[in-house]
Amino acid sequence: QSALTQPASVSGSPGQSINISCTGTSSDVGGYNYVAWYQQHPDKAPKLTVYGVSNRPSGVSNRFSGSKSGNTASLTISGLQAEDEADYYCSSYTSTSQYVFGTGTKVTVL
Amino acid sequence: EVQLVESGGDLVQAGGSLRLSCAASGFTFSRSWMHWVRQAPGKGLVWVSRITDDGSSTIYADSVKGRFTISRDNAKNTLYLQMNSLRAEDTAVYYCATGGQGYLHHWGQGTLVTVPS
Numbered sequence: 001q002s003a004l005t006q007p008a009s010v011s012g013s014p015g016q017s018i019n020i021s022c023t024g025t026s027s028d029v030g031g032y033n034y035v036a037w038y039q040q041h042p043d044k045a046p047k048l049t050v051y052g053v054s055n056r057p058s059g060v061s062n063r064f065s066g067s068k069s070g071n072t073a074s075l076t077i078s079g080l081q082a083e084d085e086a087d088y089y090c091s092s093y094t095s096t097s098q099y100v101f102g103t104g105t106k107v108t109v110l
Numbered sequence: 111e112v113q114l115v116e117s118g119g120d121l122v123q124a125g126g127s128l129r130l131s132c133a134a135s136g137f138t139f140s141r142s143w144m145h146w147v148r149q150a151p152g153k154g155l156v157w158v159s160r161i162t163d164d165g166s167s168t169i170y171a172d173s174v175k176g177r178f179t180i181s182r183d184n185a186k187n188t189l190y191l192q193m194n195s196l197r198a199e200d201t202a203v204y205y206c207a208t209g210g211q212g213y214l215h216h217w218g219q220g221t222l223v224t225v226p227s
Contacts, residue, residue: 099160101157
């Protein structure tokens with residue numbers, strides 16, 4: 001199972017909006033509404049940020065939103081804040097009942 | 111509050127074995143599917159394995175199939191990962207996590223496994 005493709009890095013100024021893409025295939029991202037996004041700060045455990053393509057867990061800011069079109073999912077962070085600087089990973093359930101993560105995106109707040 | 115505490119990580123020679131544990135509290139462990147995920151130093155997340163709530167069904171990443179075994183003891187609220195025939199490429203921080211429908215919800219802090227090349 002190949003990793004889902006994400007851009008290596010994305011940056012933005014405070015208050016701006018940024019988008020992170022996550023491209024897979026019809027056997028994972030495109031085939032199921034089981035795409036999730038995780039935020040990971042340095043030396044910390046990942047934290048669930050979005051699940052089921054566009055749902056936010058309790059306690060996650062509504063500045064984080066998710067969407068999907070075909071084989072590509074996206075995470076949008078609006079009103080970018082310094083605390084959003086972290087690595088972000090997408091994941092998807094797959095047709096072989098396994099899971100696959102994305103390659104990861106480093107978000108930098110300028 | 112959900113708590114997951116991994117333990118058992120160590121330095122082990124190639125070809126050796128290790129068993130990781132994940133102690134769970136703050137939720138009904140016996141009703142939760144569980145996962146293991148690993149992250150090599152400076153690299154991305156890689157899903158390793160999943161087990162159903164009653165332990166009747168397990169699934170593995172191709173890279174560990176036949177070498178790793180996931181199991182659980184619901185009476186002890188503990189998840190395990192038995193790792194055999196370890197390789198240098200298995201070096202990573204190993205996280206346990208609770209499973210939702212298509213996502214991994216709560217994560218532990220991880221335990222480091224080092225297999226020198």
